[in-house]
Amino acid sequence: MRRFSSDLRRSGKTIAFVPTMGFLHQGHLSLMEKGKSLAARLVVSIFVNPTQFGPNEDLAAYPKDEARDLDMTQKAGVDAVFIPDVQQIYPSGCQTVVLLKFLPGHLCGLSRPGHFNGVATVVTKLLGIVRPHTALFGEKDFQQLAVIRQMVKDLEIGIDIVAAPIVREADGLAMSSRNMYLTSDQRKSATSLYRALTASRQMVKNGETSAEVIIRSAAARISAVPETIIDYIAICDPQTLEDVAVVSGPVLMAMAIMVGKPRLIDNMMLTP
Numbered sequence: 001m002r003r004f005s006s007d008l009r010r011s012g013k014t015i016a017f018v019p020t021m022g023f024l025h026q027g028h029l030s031l032m033e034k035g036k037s038l039a040a041r042l043v044v045s046i047f048v049n050p051t052q053f054g055p056n057e058d059l060a061a062y063p064k065d066e067a068r069d070l071d072m073t074q075k076a077g078v079d080a081v082f083i084p085d086v087q088q089i090y091p092s093g094c095q096t097v098v099l100l101k102f103l104p105g106h107l108c109g110l111s112r113p114g115h116f117n118g119v120a121t122v123v124t125k126l127l128g129i130v131r132p133h134t135a136l137f138g139e140k141d142f143q144q145l146a147v148i149r150q151m152v153k154d155l156e157i158g159i160d161i162v163a164a165p166i167v168r169e170a171d172g173l174a175m176s177s178r179n180m181y182l183t184s185d186q187r188k189s190a191t192s193l194y195r196a197l198t199a200s201r202q203m204v205k206n207g208e209t210s211a212e213v214i215i216r217s218a219a220a221r222i223s224a225v226p227e228t229i230i231d232y233i234a235i236c237d238p239q240t241l242e243d244v245a246v247v248s249g250p251v252l253m254a255m256a257i258m259v260g261k262p263r264l265i266d267n268m269m270l271t272p
Helices: 002-010 026-038 066-075 115-130 139-154 177-181 184-190 192-205 211-223
Strands: 015-020 041-046 080-082 134-138 160-164 228-236 251-259 263-270
Touching (some): 002 015, 026 041, 026 066, 066 080, 080 115, 134 139, 177 263
Parallel strands (some): 015 134
16 A cells, blocks of 8 residues: 555655545445545545444444445545555554544543544554545544544644535435444434434524524434434534534534434534
8 A cells, every 4th residue: 555655656646545444335435536536546445443442332243345345446436445454553562542632522522432542543544554645534423524634733644634525315314334224113213313403403593592402402303203312412613522502603513313223423514
């Protein structure tokens, strides 16, 4: 991978990079399409990173289909796919972890301690190996995007981080590899996330400014459908991710909801 990137850089070609954990879907493909428009060559990585999973999370069950993924990347016009194994990314004696002080202390970081340390560390390593000019991430994982932007800025990595909008199913459900775990009934319940977000957006447009009122309304919508357990619903500053009590400008509404066993995340900007 390093030789491939070095040869491209020596010849003056730019590299766009889309890191993934595989089991690709249309959301990933949208990142690839955007990446192709931003650089001469496009690299995709497939690596299920063990350090971002907690002890009781779904690492062992995380969906994999390498042959399907490779077929999709080939059809998408990807120039190279990097598929390392765990020993290559975390060799014996590896000691360094990348930690952020504040951004992980909100939203998903509260219920997934250590998750963003794993994310920041693996992305730092992948950027060091692939050496792209641009790396692309989806806005569905908004906190992850914020963490990576801050990390790249703080560590002077010198790479452009580009965000791409959430890609949704026809009924509004945000595309995710974990959606495959949903039963047909759970799939119907999962659409409550998008309905709650769009209703909240309308409340703000109609003049509601109390974050507590908006969150309470969203929670009622989601709790009204079967098999949903709310991890969190938050309205926060999109830069710091700190909670906002009064909506006086654009804010991020973010949520994590258990629908059966799968834990689904979604978010939306709310603008008065």
